[in-house]
Amino acid sequence: MKNLYDAVSHFKSDIYPGLSGLFNELASSQAPNVLFITCSDSRVVPSLITDASPGELFVLRNVGNIVPPAEQAGDGESAVLEYAVKALGVGHIVVCGHSNCGAMHGVVSPGNLATLPHVAGWLKNADETAQKIKESLPEADEATRWKAAIELNVVSQLDNVRSYSFVADALEAGSLQLHGWVYDIAAGEVVDYDSERGRFVEYEG
Ligand code: ZN
Secondary structure (H helix, E strand, C coil): CCCHHHHHHHHHHHHHHHHHHHHHHHCCCCCCCEEEEEECCCCCCHHHHCCCCCCCEEEEEECCCCCCCHHHCCCHHHHHHHHHHHHCCCCEEEEEEECCCHHHHHHHCHHHHCCCHHHHHHHHHHHHHHHHHHHHCCCCCHHHHHHHHHHHHHHHHHHHHHCCHHHHHHHHHCCCEEEEEEEECCCCEEEEEECCCCEEEECCC
C-alpha cells in the first residue's frame, strides 16, 4: 500500500501539471455522457477499461453493481440515476459486472455472509438473481452458478434501471441507451449483453 499522502503529493507535482488545462476547464462544470454503474471491487477501474478522461464518466459504485427498482428505491442509487439522466442528460448507462465478484459469490453461497449483516442485507436486492440461479442451475457446481449469477445480475439491474419513469422516458425519446457488460479481470476483456440473442457477446463494433 502506497502512503496516500505521498501519492497526493505525487499527483500535485507530477501528474496535475500535465492536465491543469483540463482540470481548470472542468472546475466549473461537468458534462459526462456516460453513467457507469459498477462494483466497488478495487480491481475494476472504470476510467482505465474505457480509456476515459476526467469529466467523461459519472460513476455509481456499490457492492454488486446493484440498482434497486423504482418501487424499492432508497435515496442513494436513485439519486445518482436521477441526476445522471435528468440533470446531466447522459446518453448512455452502462451496468458493468465483473469476473470473480465477491458480492455475486455471496448471492450463490449466502452462508459466507453470516458475519457480514450489512452486506447480506444489501444483497437482498439481488434475491431475484439468486432465485433464478436456483431454478435454472439446480445441479451446477458453485463456479458455474457464480459465473451465471454475475451475468444474470447485470441483466436484472438493467431491468431495474428501466423501471424508473425518467429512464423509460429517455429511452422512448431515443436520447438514452443502456448497456450490460461483464469485465473479465484476468483476460482484460469486456463482453456486452445482446438483448436480442439473450446472451453476452464480444463487442462487434
Ligand atoms: Zn464485485
